[in-house]
Amino acid sequence: MKRLLFFRGVLLLVFSLFGTGCGTAMLSDEYLANKAKGQFAQMKKAEKISSNASHKAMVNRIGKRISGVAQVDLPGTEWEFVVFDKKNPNAFAMPGGKVGVHSGLIDLAKGDEDEVAAVIGHEIAHVALRHSNKRMSQAITIGLGGVILDVAMRDKSDSDRMLAKGAYGVGTAVGLALPYSRTHEREADHRGILYAAMAGYDPRAAISFWKKMQKAGGGKMPEFLSTHPDSGKRIEFLQSHMDHALALYRQTKAARGEKPNP
Ligand SMILES: [Zn+2]
Numbered sequence: 001m002k003r004l005l006f007f008r009g010v011l012l013l014v015f016s017l018f019g020t021g022c023g024t025a026m027l028s029d030e031y032l033a034n035k036a037k038g039q040f041a042q043m044k045k046a047e048k049i050s051s052n053a054s055h056k057a058m059v060n061r062i063g064k065r066i067s068g069v070a071q072v073d074l075p076g077t078e079w080e081f082v083v084f085d086k087k088n089p090n091a092f093a094m095p096g097g098k099v100g101v102h103s104g105l106i107d108l109a110k111g112d113e114d115e116v117a118a119v120i121g122h123e124i125a126h127v128a129l130r131h132s133n134k135r136m137s138q139a140i141t142i143g144l145g146g147v148i149l150d151v152a153m154r155d156k157s158d159s160d161r162m163l164a165k166g167a168y169g170v171g172t173a174v175g176l177a178l179p180y181s182r183t184h185e186r187e188a189d190h191r192g193i194l195y196a197a198m199a200g201y202d203p204r205a206a207i208s209f210w211k212k213m214q215k216a217g218g219g220k221m222p223e224f225l226s227t228h229p230d231s232g233k234r235i236e237f238l239q240s241h242m243d244h245a246l247a248l249y250r251q252t253k254a255a256r257g258e259k260p261n262p
Helices: 004-024 028-047 053-070 102-107 115-128 132-150 156-175 180-199 205-215 231-240 241-255
Strands: 080-084 091-094 098-103
Touching: 004 115, 028 053, 028 080, 028 091, 028 098, 028 115, 053 102, 053 115, 053 180, 080 102, 091 115, 091 180, 098 102, 098 115, 102 115, 102 205, 115 132, 115 180, 115 205, 180 231, 180 241, 205 231, 231 241
Parallel strands: 080 098
Antiparallel strands: 091 098
């Protein structure tokens, strides 16, 4: 019983620490942009870059239009868009405007430009919302949590220490090993379709793309543990913001003198 109470105390400590770093970006944008710049340069050396000219042209076109819209949130960013020759359907955007798209993602979208734009819009939204910064700030807070726990455990028996460390490990892994939290994913989904729409891309493509992902078996992981929220729930969420995004899309198309999709 005593052990159980103590254990609950440890879990409380872990979860209270979770809360503190959660919503704040503690690091400077310049610091992260510089770090990302170096990482991206390494990635370009280590990974195979696509030689598909039409893929490259498409991603650069999308990148130019969406970063143009996102510029208000990320002034002065040196954008760079690279297509990597990799099979798994993925894309990412790093602080400082370094964006990578895997050829496998363009293949899964069957070359549908609106769908690729939906994904790039989502990734750029993560950067605009400083999600990496918040995530890293949280990791630093949790790191301090580990030190506090070590000090607190100094007088306990070895087995208690092991138990506590185990609980701490599970807590931090589930909470932090995930690239983005579900809250961050939702924020990026919402902002992403608005970016895409304001850049003149059909925001409904976010939904058709997720349906393709679902079909390809992207949603097999349990929702709580997967890095992205369950595809079905994600589609529902996107749908709830679609009217607003569609109105923006139609406005942009009219301003560009183009015909929107029906
Ligand atoms: Zn995401």
